[in-house]
Amino acid sequence: MEFRQTRQGYVDALIELARENPLIVVLDADVAKATRTVEFETAFPERFFNCGVQEGNMISVAAGLALEGFIPFATTFGVFASCRAADQVRNSVAYSKLNVKIAATHCGISTGGDGASHQANEDIAIMRSFPNMTVLVPGDYEEARQATRAAAAFSGPVYLRLGRDTYPVVEEIHGPFEIGKAKPLAAGRDVTIITTGIMASEGLQAVELLAREGISAELLHMPTVKPLDEQAILDSARRTGAVVTAEEHSIIGGLGEAVAACLAERCPALLRRVGVRDVFGESGMAQELLTLYGLRASNIAAAACELLGAKRQSGRTP
Amino acid sequence: MDPAVLADLTRKAREIRRTILTMIHRANSGHPGGSLSAVEIVVALYYHLMRHDPRDPRRPDRDRFILSKGHCAPVLYAVLADCGYFPKEDLETFRRPGSHLQGHPAQHKTPGVEASTGTLGLGLSTGLGMALAAKLRRQLHYYYILCGDGELQEGQVWEAAMFGRKYALDNVIAFIDRNYLQTDGHTEQVMPLDPLAAKWRAFDWNTYEIDGHNLEAIIETVRHARSVRGRPAMIVARTTKGKGVSFMEDDAGWHGKPPTREEYERAMKELEGGV
Numbered sequence: 001m002e003f004r005q006t007r008q009g010y011v012d013a014l015i016e017l018a019r020e021n022p023l024i025v026v027l028d029a030d031v032a033k034a035t036r037t038v039e040f041e042t043a044f045p046e047r048f049f050n051c052g053v054q055e056g057n058m059i060s061v062a063a064g065l066a067l068e069g070f071i072p073f074a075t076t077f078g079v080f081a082s083c084r085a086a087d088q089v090r091n092s093v094a095y096s097k098l099n100v101k102i103a104a105t106h107c108g109i110s111t112g113g114d115g116a117s118h119q120a121n122e123d124i125a126i127m128r129s130f131p132n133m134t135v136l137v138p139g140d141y142e143e144a145r146q147a148t149r150a151a152a153a154f155s156g157p158v159y160l161r162l163g164r165d166t167y168p169v170v171e172e173i174h175g176p177f178e179i180g181k182a183k184p185l186a187a188g189r190d191v192t193i194i195t196t197g198i199m200a201s202e203g204l205q206a207v208e209l210l211a212r213e214g215i216s217a218e219l220l221h222m223p224t225v226k227p228l229d230e231q232a233i234l235d236s237a238r239r240t241g242a243v244v245t246a247e248e249h250s251i252i253g254g255l256g257e258a259v260a261a262c263l264a265e266r267c268p269a270l271l272r273r274v275g276v277r278d279v280f281g282e283s284g285m286a287q288e289l290l291t292l293y294g295l296r297a298s299n300i301a302a303a304a305c306e307l308l309g310a311k312r313q314s315g316r317t318p
Numbered sequence: 319m320d321p322a323v324l325a326d327l328t329r330k331a332r333e334i335r336r337t338i339l340t341m342i343h344r345a346n347s348g349h350p351g352g353s354l355s356a357v358e359i360v361v362a363l364y365y366h367l368m369r370h371d372p373r374d375p376r377r378p379d380r381d382r383f384i385l386s387k388g389h390c391a392p393v394l395y396a397v398l399a400d401c402g403y404f405p406k407e408d409l410e411t412f413r414r415p416g417s418h419l420q421g422h423p424a425q426h427k428t429p430g431v432e433a434s435t436g437t438l439g440l441g442l443s444t445g446l447g448m449a450l451a452a453k454l455r456r457q458l459h460y461y462y463i464l465c466g467d468g469e470l471q472e473g474q475v476w477e478a479a480m481f482g483r484k485y486a487l488d489n490v491i492a493f494i495d496r497n498y499l500q501t502d503g504h505t506e507q508v509m510p511l512d513p514l515a516a517k518w519r520a521f522d523w524n525t526y527e528i529d530g531h532n533l534e535a536i537i538e539t540v541r542h543a544r545s546v547r548g549r550p551a552m553i554v555a556r557t558t559k560g561k562g563v564s565f566m567e568d569d570a571g572w573h574g575k576p577p578t579r580e581e582y583e584r585a586m587k588e589l590e591g592g593v
Binding site: 056 | 424425426432433434435436437439440441443444445446447448449450451452454455473474477478480481485
């Protein structure tokens with residue numbers, strides 16, 4: 001299996017985009033070597049602005065650039081983009097629906113050794129709560145490249161969620177990328193698995209694990225968490241009546257809660273959320289943390305089995 | 319300076335003060351103190367210094383004004399309406415549901431408003447980002463940004479101070495409405511700012527200290543600031559909060575309080591006097 005970085009997919013797309021469109025500019029807040037925007041700086045030094053350690057100022061400056069017609073990609077770690085600069089994202093960018101792209105790397109528990117202070121597990125919750133905001137969570141290098149290009153082509157604020165570690169390349173998710181559209185990866189009858197971000201590869205493995213137990217699982221990958229592809233969720237949930245969501249993010253406010261709200265209002269179904277359980281993370285290797293915090297295919301499969309048990313016990317079909 | 323021009327601007331300032339009070343009184347909500355203290359700065363800019371065209375609010379070579387102290391929206395709305403960016407009748411809808419005139423400026427709602435502000439400390443950064451865009455395009459227009467003094471207690475302002483100097487944004491001419499009062503009282507008691515001009519000099523901005531109610535001083539200082547290359551300008555404009563209405567002057571209580579009918583009538587009477 002090949003492993004690559006989503007942040008590299010982002011920067012490779014930026015360099016392609018900058019060649020095509022003179023309005024693309026990039027800002028960073030003293031983490032250019034880590035976010036990889038240093039490669040953009042080398043290619044286009046006159047279109048790169050290092051704001052130093054000032055995330056709030058960077059986002060408001062990006063708003064100013066967008067007001068004058070540029071397409072700024074403001075880049076920093078997810079914790080800083082979402083928590084430190086939440087005020088600027090809300091008031092400078094989202095309120096006036098400005099064409100600012102917020103690229104957040106080092107998101108999720110797999111940020112690893114830096115520990116809880118640097119592991120953004122709340123960023124999707126914060127960003128999707130802002131009106132006018134679009135939230136993209138690509139699953140691998142190629143999908144990050146696609147998502148970056150889609151963000152540039154889209155008019156309006158976008159939060160682009162990226163990771164630090166290398167993650168499996170998942171051929172199955174490389175189909176056409178359309179903001180707001182789910183990617184169906186497997187068809188099944190018994191349970192629906194919905195993944196976002198790097199959980200796509202775990203979801204695919206979970207489908208295989210469940211098949212061995214004679215369980216037919218459907219898999220929807222959602223690289224857009226907002227706007228949510230409600231139709232895809234409802235179409236699948238109506239058939240299976242049982243849904244497992246999986247995200248490398250808190251179970252509070254992320255994909256799982258978005259799906260829960262959609263189901264509760266329009267198609268009540270059994271639901272389990274796989275994600276970080278309302279706790280802070282800790283230091284460790286990315287791969288061992290994913291296991292430790294229950295973000296593996298085996299966790300998704302176990303949640304699905306539990307759901308099917310509940311479905312049988314309740315004796316009801318949706 | 320031509321005395322006739324100065325007399326016109328002085329008359330205009332009084333008229334704008336009356337409009338501000340009328341808006342806030344009618345809405346029974348708003349911020350009179352800081353709106354009144356900024357009148358001469360905004361009047362000098364829109365009626366004398368800035369190149370702008372109300373018939374074409376988006377023309378690329380216009381000078382831009384950003385009200386970073388967004389709670390003083392009434393002074394901006396009064397001037398924009400008077401210039402013709404939108405009908406004066408709209409002022410009657412200030413702070414009402416369905417109005418484009420929000421309590422704090424909304425760029426996407428009001429013609430002539432260049433940036434949404436309201437959360438303090440953000441507008442200077444936004445203005446610098448806009449000015450950076452103009453530099454990238456080699457455009458020659460100016461960005462005038464008005465900050466409150468209490469607002470400078472926000473850390474982001476000092477982030478912006480570093481940023482503006484780094485990118486040599488000499489197309490930025492910023493003002494501080496230095497009225498020494500904020501919501502909870504005197505700035506030097508709530509969170510001291512002095513020596514304020516020294517702070518901006520230390521950040522290597524081209525810094526001035528002037529009387530912010532002296533129209534001639536404002537105009538001369540801006541002209542001088544335009545001639546200085548390589549650094550942004552900060553004009554610390556000493557003002558009186560509530561300027562022009564005797565019982566509002568220098569009283570923090572008028573930061574965000576609308577006048578009663580009696581107070582409004584008294585204030586309007588005071589503002590009817592000659593130049």
